Amino acid sequence: MQDKIKTRDELQVLCKEWREAGKKIGFTSGAFDILHAGHVDYLEKAKTMCDILVVGVNTDASIKKYKGPDRPIVSESHRIQVVAALESIDYVFTFEERRNQKNIEALKPHYYIKAGDYSTDTLTSKEIVEKYGGEVRLIPIKQDVSTTELLEKMSSSNSQSKYIKEEGTGHLESKSVKQSHAAFLDRDGTINKEVHYLHEPDKYELYPNSAEGIKKFQDMGYKIIVITNQPGIGMGYFSKEDFYRVNREMLKQLSQFGILVDKIYFCPHSKSEQCDCRKPGQALIQRGKDELNLDLSRSVIIGDKTGDMETGKQAGMKTILVRTGFKGEDGEFPGEPDAWADDLLMAAEIILSLERRSM
Ligand SMILES: [Zn+2]
Known part of the structure; x- marks a missing residue:
């Protein structure tokens, strides 16, 4: 399993080799704070699109910066190990940025795979991906009601988090229960x-x-x-x-x-x-x-x-x-x-x- 965990620089080199060998590369990313059935299903579907599936996981520092000090619930080293343990995933790395631009430019995947449907991030990433001949692929995320309920029950006692898809970024992660306007x-x-x-x-x-x-x-x-x-x-x-x-x-x-x-x-x-x-x-x-x-x-x-x-x-x-x-x-x-x-x-x-x- 440790062999699956690489740095982005290492993967940049590997991706170049895979491309030259004619392998189809898929890339997706997320916080994967508490992995649930919806994630597993999503990642399995993503794997069916490519030969090699590479997943970027947000660092603790980047999640804290964008989501507040009480996040993530699960630390980076644990999140990355859980993701790496999934059979559908070939390689995992962590990254600092909020958006995927740097990841896409480094890896140049054939498919940039995202959860959900149409979002503003899709528009900006589409341009970057299509520039080198890649493609944005969207997978609708299964709303697993029972998981949501379970997490709500868990969170009502301590961390106040609820599972919904993070807007705009295509990232999957848990989110504060406090409603927005x-x-x-x-x-x-x-x-x-x-x-x-x-x-x-x-x-x-x-x-x-x-x-x-x-x-x-x-x-x-x-x-x-x-x-x-x-x-x-x-x-x-x-x-x-x-x-x-x-x-x-x-x-x-x-x-x-x-x-x-x-x-x-x-x-x-x-x-x-x-x-x-x-x-x-x-x-x-x-x-x-x-x-x-x-x-x-x-x-x-x-x-x-x-x-x-x-x-x-x-x-x-x-x-x-x-x-x-x-x-x-x-x-x-x-x-x-x-x-x-x-x-x-x-x-x-x-x-x-x-x-x-x-x-
Ligand atoms: Zn209509």
Whole structure:
């Protein structure tokens, strides 16, 4: 088993040899704080995609830095041994960074394998992976209810942790039971200028004060979630890839302001498909709630359409209508929002003043 544990530098050399020998290399990573059946299943599936499966495990120092001093529950040396003991895994190493960019660049795996589905990290890693001809592969993680319940029972007596997938990074690890709050932001007409069926990155333009407003929400401790209806995909006007490219441009521009978007949820269906994810449908909100462990009553939705307000109302969130994009003049749903704002910055200021008042 000790033979499976290497350094990243050693694996960089080995991966080069394996590539030259025609072996398919798969890479994935995680904290693996308390290994459960969902992890084992995930890693077994990952192994079926490649000849050699390499797994990166976050160091204790890096987990403490990003998750707080009471984490991880299980120390690095034990976590790495448990992972190495799995038959599906060929090699293990530890790493310090939060993101996988350095790992991917060192190992150049054929497949960068991630848990879950679409996330903001997928967008940034996809670019790096595809640059050398690799591929991002996603495996949905099995929600093992009994394990979750077990861990909750365990944690209620001491460490207060619960098993859910860590947002954005594709890492699997346990997380504080304390609920978060989020700002759900509509994309087109709210964050950026409304362009009819926007699908070209060079037409992506942030409204003045958008980034400043989002940054304020982030600084107030809100998770930043973009939630958008994209019926143009369902109607065949543009592809999902086009949509991702525009998102990448958005993330790039927002990152210049120090903003990290936690999730992007989208409905790709046309209205006539009558799905449950198109706003004001609640499916995407519920997914956000589950994936980020959100308290919706402390969350807010901001948009330029009455459908955004209806979404928030049904979910029990605060609702703020911005006077950009459609300015709430679409007439689709009745009712007043909790507040009106000129833009996202004013929306953030409204929420900030409400929070100060309730303190
Ligand atoms: Zn949908």
